[in-house]
Amino acid sequence: METLYHQTNKLVQETQHLFSQLEKNSPNLDINEIENFIESKISLINRNCERLDVLYLKGPIFQRQNAKMRVNQLKYDSHHLTAALNSWRYKVMKQQREEAEREALLSKTFTANDHVDIMIDHNTQHNSSLRNAVHGVDDLIQSGSSILDSLRSQRISLKGAHKRLIDIGNTLGLSNTTMRFIEQRSRQDGFILVGGMIFTCIVMVLVIVYLA
Numbered sequence: 001m002e003t004l005y006h007q008t009n010k011l012v013q014e015t016q017h018l019f020s021q022l023e024k025n026s027p028n029l030d031i032n033e034i035e036n037f038i039e040s041k042i043s044l045i046n047r048n049c050e051r052l053d054v055l056y057l058k059g060p061i062f063q064r065q066n067a068k069m070r071v072n073q074l075k076y077d078s079h080h081l082t083a084a085l086n087s088w089r090y091k092v093m094k095q096q097r098e099e100a101e102r103e104a105l106l107s108k109t110f111t112a113n114d115h116v117d118i119m120i121d122h123n124t125q126h127n128s129s130l131r132n133a134v135h136g137v138d139d140l141i142q143s144g145s146s147i148l149d150s151l152r153s154q155r156i157s158l159k160g161a162h163k164r165l166i167d168i169g170n171t172l173g174l175s176n177t178t179m180r181f182i183e184q185r186s187r188q189d190g191f192i193l194v195g196g197m198i199f200t201c202i203v204m205v206l207v208i209v210y211l212a
Helices: 002-024 031-058 061-107 114-172 176-211
Strands: none
Touching (some): 031 061
């Protein structure tokens, strides 16, 4: 087991050294060859870890805990190397994609301004739609203001009617039950007025949000 452990640990160190060569990115290096070396070494490390899992269980009981920790460290190093290889491949793919997009953009031939004209027409229609929406919102706000003014006038009228009813009731000597009924009806009218104002405001806000 000790021999296999040291061989695997040496493989981990060799793989880390190969990664350092990839980072240098020297022009004389064969990147694909180094990548294949790294992948093969990681595969060998994983196979050795599987064999070590079996071997340390066959060893003395008092050495198993320490042997298990050493094997787990090798597994951790193997996972770390695999993640580093995947990260490097993703980085290379991203660079290649960016270079391809840049080359495609540089080699693109721009012809007549058909696309520009289409975009200008689209922007003009968009601006016109926005202006129409703004005018519609202004009309709604003006209509809402008129409704609120009307509600205020009705409230003032209701207050005046209520006061006159109280005066008439006092003059005619109406009963307390009748007066309470009148006051209750007045409060209900006030709730209806406030509810109407709140509903109108909510409708105006929703119209502004969806049309803006």
